Structure formats: C-alpha cells, structure tokens
Amino acid sequence: MTPSEIMLEINGLPFVDEKFNSAKLLTIVAIVRKNIAGSDLHLNNYVQPDFATQLYRTRVKNSPKFPPHRQLSDAENVMLQKAKVALKILLPEWKKLLDIPIKIHKLLTQQTSLTNPMLPQQIFLGEAAFKSPTNLEETLVHELSHVWSSLIAEIYDFQIKNCSDNYTLPSGTRGKDARGVLLACLFAASALNYHEKLLASGSERAKTERIVYLQSYFIKSLQTLVHSTELSEMGRLITHQLEIFAKKSRAKSLKDNL
Structure with missing residues (x-):
C-alpha cells in the first residue's frame, strides 16, 4: 500500500480526526510486524508492547535502552485509571485510542514524560505528570499521541x-x-x-x-x-x-x- 492508500484506510490522524480508524491502523501494523518477525502468530500478538519492543531490539542496530524507571505505585495506578475514565467521559470517541495495549512505567528522571518510537507502546511518566488530574490527563494524551503516530511511522517513516x-x-x-x-x-x-x-x-x-x-x-x-x-x-x-x-x-x- 502507498502512503496515500494508508492515509485513506486509516481516515485521518489519531486524536486529531474524530473518524480516525484505529482498528485499521493496528491491523496494518500487526501485519508489518508479522512480516518482519517472519512468524505466524495470531495478529493480536504483534500489537503487544513487549513483543514489539523485543522485535525492535533484535532487528534494529543500537536500539535504545529503557530510561531509569520503576513500576507504578498503587496510588499512581489509581490516578492513571481515573485519568483514563475522565478522558473517556469527556471524549468518548477516544476510547479505542486510550485502550491500546501499552506498558506505563514511572520515570526516575526530571522529565515529565517520555516515549521513543524505538520502544513502541512503552510510556514513561515522571513525577510532574502526577502533579494534578489535568496534568496527568494532558500528559497521557501527549504520550499516547506519540505512540499512535509512531505506529504510522512504522509503516512509512x-x-x-x-x-x-x-x-x-x-x-x-x-x-x-x-x-x-x-x-x-x-x-x-x-x-x-x-x-x-x-x-x-x-x-x-x-x-x-x-x-x-x-x-x-x-x-x-x-x-x-x-x-x-x-x-x-x-x-x-x-x-x-x-x-x-x-x-x-x-x-x-x-x-x-x-
């Protein structure tokens, strides 16, 4: 498929166009990853963050390492779930975008948040991201925008x-x-x-x-x-x-x- 055909299939951009077809993009990316991996698993396996990250590690030279991080605390997980619920109520058309398979980690640096196209579907949230509900909601939208947009870049840079x-x-x-x-x-x-x-x-x-x-x-x-x-x-x-x-x-x- 050409870039024009891809854009026509996915019908716009994530978090920008209301009729963006998230399911279609995930399917195309799964097929791309399947072809790179040379395996024959169910397509759902190819859109899991750990599978994708490992695929990049084995296929890309000098692939980046995870930044300093830890697991989210129980309190941070509760805040994160509340932020997702609030976003779904405010913008119900974003539900599928918010429900993409991702791994979220606590970032142990001074940055507010971090994603990397070479660490697909991995999100790192710093202390500042949890400063307020509004801050967390915007930061989540920010980094999920990067995650979804980077999926398009996996097909064509x-x-x-x-x-x-x-x-x-x-x-x-x-x-x-x-x-x-x-x-x-x-x-x-x-x-x-x-x-x-x-x-x-x-x-x-x-x-x-x-x-x-x-x-x-x-x-x-x-x-x-x-x-x-x-x-x-x-x-x-x-x-x-x-x-x-x-x-x-x-x-x-x-x-x-x-």
Missing part, C-alpha cells in the same frame, strides 16, 4: 533518509529532526483538542492560557513542517492533514467569537 537534526521546537528544544517536529505538532493538536473540550464542558480545571500556548506551539511547528524539504511522502501527507485541522480550528475559533 515521516522523513527522508539522512535527515538533518538541526530543527528547533517552539519550546526552544534544539537538535530535532523532521520526524521529531511532526510528532511535536501532532501532540500539540491532540492536547489542544483535549483542552478545548475541557473548556467547552464548563470544567473549572480548564485554562484558556494553556489553549493559547498550545495553539501557538501547534502553528509554529506546522510552519516549520510546511517549509521543510526533508519530509517523506508520508510526512507531507500528515502535514497536509494538519493544515486542514488548522483551518477548521481557526474557523471554529472565529465562530465562537462572533
């Missing part, structure tokens, strides 16, 4: 070979490649959807300043991508989809302010 790493994120973080900028842009769109829905629900936890920040972050990331010459065909297709999202978001904002 977002950048050309030998892509440079001289991109800078709106946050000021340097040394990123085009894939990293695209993943950041996807996270911002996902988190923006979450916070706008939280605001629309009348929640006292909603913060308009966070929405303003995420809108700015998203637009700046998107501008970087639009001007990049190092995106692959898949990367350009996703960027185009994000441009459509940006137009819809601007139109909605104008309507709300009338």
